Amino acid sequence: MPALIQPAPHEFAANYLITEDGLAPFFAADRRVKEGDGSQVASFVSEGERWVVKLYYQGSGIVHPGDQLPGGTDWRLGEMREFRLTIARHSDEDPVGEQDFNAHLAPRWQGMEVRRSDGRVTEYSVPPQVEEGVNVRVQGSNIEFSRYLPLLQRAADAVGIRGRYFDAPHKHSNIQDAERYVRVHWKDSGPIHARDGPIASMGHLLESDRAGYRKIVQNDDDEQGRNVPGYYHTVTLGTRRIREAFPTHQLPKEVKHYYAREAATKSEKGPLAHPKLGVSYQVSRWDETLGATQTDIEQLETELDQTLLSVLAESGLDIAPSQDDGPYVRDAYFGATLSDNGPEPVALDLTTIKSTQESVVIKYLADGLTDVQFETLETLVTDGGIVSTGDIASQNDRHVGSVRRALRDLEELVEWKYGQVSLRSDYIAELVHQAVEEARDAFRRVVDTSATAVEAAQRGLDETMSVFVAWAARHDVDVNDVLNSREARMRLRFGRADRETRRAIREGFRIWTDANLPPERYRMARVQFGDGSVSQAWRYLDPG
Structure with a gap:
């Protein structure tokens, strides 16, 4: 694997629970503050870098x-x-002044009480295994995640508190926030935040839009109302959704393309005129916790970096630039350096997810819907949310039993739990809505396409052929020619000869071979473009 672009650390927050010496670190901090008449200031060196520290109280x-x-x-x-x-x-070493962190020391003991802002006194929850100790909440930016604890130890020593107090945090220590990022040149970042780019696609296509957590934000105006395309585009995916794109990942994440607030006024020669692509850990989006051990930090960095590299690759950006910095822009903390120690990107296969969902819709609509099934789907797309079986029956003057029978036959299109019904994904909802709006014309179109898929199944071809049929319908492949003539040369028609077309041709080839169809037939297909030019498919299958 070639060396890949290395993301840089941005925000980080963690709670280190320190218990081996009880409250000794807290009492030491109190003593040193009193000896310094309210504070202590010192400096130290770590890994050849100069750092300054100030201890104070609140x-x-x-x-x-x-x-x-x-x-x-x-x-x-x-x-x-x-x-x-x-x-x-x-x-002297950080003129920007944003490579720092704050460590907040607070005591902990069983039975500890706190006074709330409204005057109420309540007991503070302390893990039962901890009798006494100190909680240290660190929050900072632009520092490698694994360096926070060693820097805290060196800083404590520098102000007269024993650094060894912080050698072995308790197992209940946990990470609360973390982000890693790259900075991309504004001229190259468009595919990331495009309407059909990976940020939007991950939010719209993954899993059920009524299950798990998904949040999409697409804002192209800054706080002063100035148009900055891609100003703030994010998708937040809970653990259930993140596994749809990254099966080995556990942590909920936010993928974010964003500019600095003052980007519109900055010169293109400076880094702040160019956006960041960041991936951050979202602690509030699951019921579990991520520890703060070195193993936990390695898992965190691997998942964040792999997600980031995968989004870059899906956007068509070079993740292993061989000349200069490629599409990346250096800043004070992101050096656009390459590393061969990071994770490999994962193929997001968003096109496959999309094609699969299209084939499911085609299958159901082509098989023909009963009146009750059509009315049920129409109600779901019109309502736009979760509807009860009773609501569907009432709105269409049907018996609830008839609605339930209809739903049992639509299991791949809808989710039905505890009497509540919704379409399985936002994209399926879009397809069904389109079919409902176009009525007879839409049905006739998908019936024609599905008839070919049925014919393919009758000929004994692999069931994955339905996915290829959906891909072919979207890209205007002559499907009848593909299936009915073994000798005729296959034709693929596209609007333009651009990067997206190259990607689509490669995707079609993968789906074609997955369906156990002869690869040489696809490779020799004639590719025709809207301007009348003609080429051969094999010219577009070379990854270079």
Whole structure:
């Protein structure tokens, strides 16, 4: 595998629960703040880099425990405080000033109480395995994820707190936020945020639009109302949806194409005129937690980087540029460097998902719908949400039993649970809506295409032929010629000879061979374009 573009770390947040020395780190922070009349400032060197650190205190909403904690530890502090360390790269080495993090130290003990903003006092939940300890919440940016804990240790030593206190965080430590990114030249980033690009496609095509979590944002105007194409485009996928595109992944994520707020006023020569493509961990989108061990960090980085590289590759961007920086733009923290240690991109196969869903719709509509089935689908696309079987029956003056029988025969198009019905995906909904709107014409069209698929099945061809038929219908392949004549040369017709056409021809070849059809017949197909020019399919199958 060639060396690939290496994403850079952006945001990161984690809770490190420190328990081996009980409250010793907290008491040490209190002592050092008092010795420094409210703060301590120091500097240190890590991996040849200069860093500065400041230790200071803040007020606390924790209720004073009295003279002694429930576990027997004496509490000799009259005022409740919490402590912070700001840790930043020296300004001589970081002129942008955005490579830093803050570490918030707060005590923890069983039975600890906190006073809420409304005055109520409630017990704070502390893991039962922890009698006493310190929680350190770190939050920063532009630092490799695995460096936060070592930097915290060096910073603590520098201000007079033993760094070894933070050697072994408790297993309940967890990562709360993380993002990795690349910066792409604005002239090259269009395919990422295009209407049919990977960000939109992942949101519209994956799994059921009524199950799991999916959020799509497509905003092309900045806060001042200036048009900046691709200004803020994101798709957020919960764990159920992320596995549709990345079967080995576990973490929910957001894929985001975005510009800096001031991008419209910046010169193209500077990095802020160009967008970032970032992938971030979304802790709120699942019920589990991601630990903070080195193994957890490696899993996190692998999943984020693999998602990012896959989106770049799906967009047609070079992920292994051999000349200069390719489509990437360097900034203070993203160096556009290549690495051969990262994960390989995954083929998103969004076209396959789309083709499969098209073939499902074609199959059902071509087989012919009963009146009840048609009315049921019409109600679903008109309503645009989850509908009960009773609602469908009432709106169409049908018996609810008839609706249920109709739904049983539409299981690949609809989800039906606990009496609630919805279409299986947003894309299926679009296809069905189109069929309903076009009525007889749409039915006649898909019946013709499906009749060929049925004929293919009768000839004993692999069932994946239905996926090829859907692909062929979308790209105007003469399907009857493909199936009915073994000798005639296959024809593929496309509008333009561009990158998207090359991708479609390759996709068709893969589907064709998956259907156990002779590869040489496809390779020798005649490709005709809208301007009248003609070529051969094999010319477009070379990955170079």
